[in-house]
Amino acid sequence: MDITIYHNPNCGTSRNTLALIRNTGVEPRIVDYVSKPPSREVLTDMIARSGLSVRAALREKGTPYAELGLDDPSLGDEALLDAMLAHPILINRPFVVTPMGVRLCRPSELVLDILPLPQQGPFTKEDGEAVIDAQGKRTAKNV
Numbered sequence: 001m002d003i004t005i006y007h008n009p010n011c012g013t014s015r016n017t018l019a020l021i022r023n024t025g026v027e028p029r030i031v032d033y034v035s036k037p038p039s040r041e042v043l044t045d046m047i048a049r050s051g052l053s054v055r056a057a058l059r060e061k062g063t064p065y066a067e068l069g070l071d072d073p074s075l076g077d078e079a080l081l082d083a084m085l086a087h088p089i090l091i092n093r094p095f096v097v098t099p100m101g102v103r104l105c106r107p108s109e110l111v112l113d114i115l116p117l118p119q120q121g122p123f124t125k126e127d128g129e130a131v132i133d134a135q136g137k138r139t140a141k142n143v
Helices: 012-022 040-050 077-086 108-114
Strands: 004-007 029-032 095-098 101-104 130-132
Touching: 004 012, 012 108, 040 077, 040 095, 040 101, 095 108, 101 108
Parallel strands: 004 029
Antiparallel strands: 004 095, 095 101
């Protein structure tokens, strides 16, 4: 199964998303995008295939977003992409690529929409929220 996660191990949402992928029995390709950012072409393709704008794929919290003046609405996609590639922490996370599509998985449960295989058992997020029940089905809150 060809699944790739652009992962930041310091991010709880990214860790939960990775765990949901693994709960299908698949070990994805894990790209630590902070140390090995995707190429401009790959990043542009992921953003487009996920249905997001470049600006919507930017992460503000815990990044140099404000210091770099990226809140300036006159900045175009090319300038935003330049900033994301120069400072990969600006790429929102986690992006997941599967044969069923590409998603920015915030919240982590969004990955369930593009996983080709079902969940194999219960899953609870790090914060204690139950996402998948004992039968491998989404909980009522996550349908």
